[in-house]
Amino acid sequence: MKHGIYYSYWEHEWSAKFGPYVEKVAKLGFDVIEVAAHHINEYSDAELAEIRRTAKDNNIILTAGIGPSKTKNLSSPDIAVRQAGKAFFEQTLTNVAKLDIKTIGGALHSYWPVDYSKPVDKEGDRARGVEGIHGIADFAGNLGINLCIEVLNRFENHVLNTAAEGVAFVKDVGKPNVKVMLDTFHMNIEEDSFGEAIRTAGPLLGHFHTGESNRRVPGKGRMPWHEIGLALRDISYAGAVVMEPFVKTGGTIGSDIRVWRDLTDGADETKMDEDARNALAFSRFVLGG
């Protein structure tokens, strides 16, 4: 098991450059940095090559996260949007591969966060989502990339809210590089049992996000970490465990994630770093790896 952190912990915009964070997370002792793929198509080849080299020099593995926008929604009822989504993913995956990234996770099958002011068609969106992911799976597979479909809570997405729904979706897609992704923050809202949900995903679990119920770093709240660690060991999970703390207000990240108060008690960057380092030690102890 490898341990990582999403660099957006320190940022306010998904568009923030992730290059400078590779060395920082290495110094903090992480194995993995997760980067936002939303704006990767704006990076030059030279920039991507430099980031890849820095990661290699620092023994850091990169993973990618993405919440596709409404205009790139693979499950949209509008065929032009689905086509734009496919083209966007092909370009994004091509660039993601330039960083030697093997895992991309998020609401790849849909869009995020969902606009609930419009009526919801769960069945139709799910069916188009299965088709959309099926349609990009081989493209990703040829680049050596796993597509990890994130199960989200009801307030952020309607298509997949539980591990069981995630597994059924991934089985319907039926491609070896399409996996389920779970996140303790969402599981805390939707699952009856953390352990059962992880066991339900079993060998199909491809990526795992961690965070407390208020998205503080692991170890600062009341998540049943022992139960989660036991279940991950039970299924012999060997993928990445990436903490995804969102604790600062402001910017598009603060508003998409609905962070309306400072969850750091005014921490400066040094204190934020120390919290991440302590959360890593806690995660290695309680989850393994």
Ligand SMILES: O=C(CO)[C@@H](O)[C@H](O)[C@H](O)CO
């Ligand atoms: O858990 C979440 C959102 O609540 C994230 O994983 C998100 O979908 C993606 O990472 C955005 O970049």
Ligand SMILES: [Mn+2]
């Ligand atoms: Mn997540």
